[in-house]
Amino acid sequence: MTNLVHDLEQCWYISPPWGKEILPLSINLLERVYLTTTKSFGYCCGVEWLQQEWSYAVALNDEVIYTSALQLRGTGKLQLGIDKPVFTLGQRVVFRCNQDASKLRIVQGIHLIDDFWTYTVEWASPSLTECDGKLMTSGDRRAWVTDTDLVKV
Template identity: 75%
Template sequence: MTQLINTLENCWYLSPPWGKQMPPLTINLLERVYVTTSNSFGYCCGVEWLQDDWNYAVALDNEVVYTSVNQLIGTGKLQPAIDKPVFALGKKVVFRCNRDISKLRIVQGIHQIEDFWTYTVEWVSPELCECDGKLITSGDRRAWVTDTDLARV
């Protein structure tokens, strides 16, 4: 039994939350978008897998708003002169800062903060519990890290 728990612990981070294939993004990183709720234009400065769907971060003037794709209209035009992220969504990486357990992770989010790209990876495995016959996870297990915290597999 202990071996099964260790195997689950080591493999959890390689099991993407979206299943076997990553769903496509509707809005691309750095794409100019129209935010229908605020009637304004901005650009997509981040995306993260949350609650079984992609959640988009949009830079509007001096603030960043987080929204679903239902409130965005893409223009297909990309922001010029901004460096692209080092790692891509869904790619396997080595998380250098975690010494206790498997270091392999999947990039589940990318955000541009100031002039730097940050990446969302799972920090710890979930606590599993059962509710109404369904297995659910609890707690926020994600961390935002920089490309210096990650290495290519």
């Protein structure tokens, strides 16, 4: 039984939540964008797969606003002078952690925080419980890590 659980966890971590192919981004990382809700310009400093869609982080003055693509208009112009991230969305990586579970993961998000790129990977597989006859999974199982926590496969 232990081998089956390990195999399931390994498949879970390397199965993209968006399906077999990564869905295209509406806005590129570091692209200058117009945020329709605030009627102001900023730049895309992050993207992450949340609730069946890409969620974009937009640096706007001294704050970061998280929004869907519907509220953004891309300009096609990129923010200059910032190094590109080491890893890409959907890339398979080894997560250097102390857990006994499989360390192979998929990058599900990328964020620029204080001039450093961070990456979202799943920290743990879901805990399944039943509530009112429906199968429920545990809460947030994702971790934001740096490129030193990950190794290219």
